[in-house]
Amino acid sequence: MSQPSTVKEPKICLIFATRGRADILKQVVARVDLQTVTPDLTIVSCVSEEDVGDLRDRPGMIVVKGRPGLTAQRNTALDHVPYDFDILIFIDDDFLMHDMWISEIRKAFESDPSIACVTGTVLADGIHGPGYSYEEGRSILARTDDLPERLIAVPTGGPYGCNMAFRARSIAGLRFDERLVLYGWQEDRDFGGQIWNRGDRVVRINTALGVHLGVKRGRVSGCRLGYSQVINPFYLVKKKTMPLRPALNHVVRNVASNIVRSVAPEPWIDRRGRLRGNLIGLWDFCRGRLTPERPERL
Structure with missing residues (x-):
């Protein structure tokens, strides 16, 4: 008889930083249930109760409140991640993941222990135009053909903050720079730079697909x-x-x-x-x- 596997599945934490977009956040979070690999914990970092609406009572989710600003809110979330988690994923509150996004990210980390950060491939990015509605983003994903047969990881100048994942042990002690206030312009590049300075790899993979809606509500002046x-x-x-x-x-x-x-x-x-x-x-x-x-x- 075969013996039970002793390989431990990595524990995954999914993090959202949000403010003033409870309606779209609820739609995005609902799609997490469609993932072939679901996170063990979801953390929503917000400023007030109105930011999360009725998501507070969602099973497997904790809501934390703190100072406004993308970098400050992401740090607040980091402070609440349990010590025994292996992969930390940061997703924007207007990013729609392909159903296998988390599965492909996990596969990338398992393929190479030197990889500290993985960012996915954005099929359509509303940040460069008027933005997409939730229905438009969902339609783009629905038209997506099968994933590429082979996962390819290529070095990148930095992760794209709307969809990025980190090996927890590789970012121990790191924090997002809270001097980058409000929208946190280039905070993702800065965080990736801290990882490079430690000698670890930051890559983009071709199989973790998604759509960035680019919702304009909640942006800074x-x-x-x-x-x-x-x-x-x-x-x-x-x-x-x-x-x-x-x-x-x-x-x-x-x-x-x-x-x-x-x-x-x-x-x-x-x-x-x-x-x-x-x-x-x-x-x-x-x-x-x-x-x-x-x-x-x-």
Whole structure:
């Protein structure tokens, strides 16, 4: 007779940081039940009771409250993860996972012990346009053909914050930088940079698929985001969690885009506000002021 397997399945914690979008959060969380591998625990980090609606009583979920801001809320969640968990997954409250997303992420970690962070492949990203409704996102996933037969992991410049997973032991002692306030522009790149500095691998895989709805409700003002578009990359260069060239590319591309499109801005983007924030950020940078927390005062 065969003996029972002694291989322990990894314990998985799924984390959402949310504020002011209880309706879409409820729809996104409901899709977690469709996963072929379900998390052992779900943590929702919010600011007030209104952020979670009636999800508080959902089995297998705990709701924690703390200071507002993406990085602060993610750190609050980290503080409540039990010590014996193996994989921590951060999903945006407007990201729809393919039914096998968690399964493929787990497979990637099992394939190579040097992998510390895995980010998936985004089929459609509403952040670059007016955004998708929940129904549109679900339709895109429904049209997805079978997953690629072979999982391929490629090194990436950093995880994409809307869908990223970490090996718990690889990020022990790390925290999201709370100086990156509000929307936390480039907080994912910063966290990935901390992992690189430890000598571990950050990869993207082709089989963990999803749709980022890019819901515009709950976003910060154009001026605040525009300031972060300039200051945050340079701040990360100083921290040595982002190389200089990618930082310059980020800044130049965003400032140029805001200049060109402020003439006839998209209805869903405050281009002139972003440009104003860009100029304030450039002025602060020229004066030697790397203050990523300043948007809270703009």
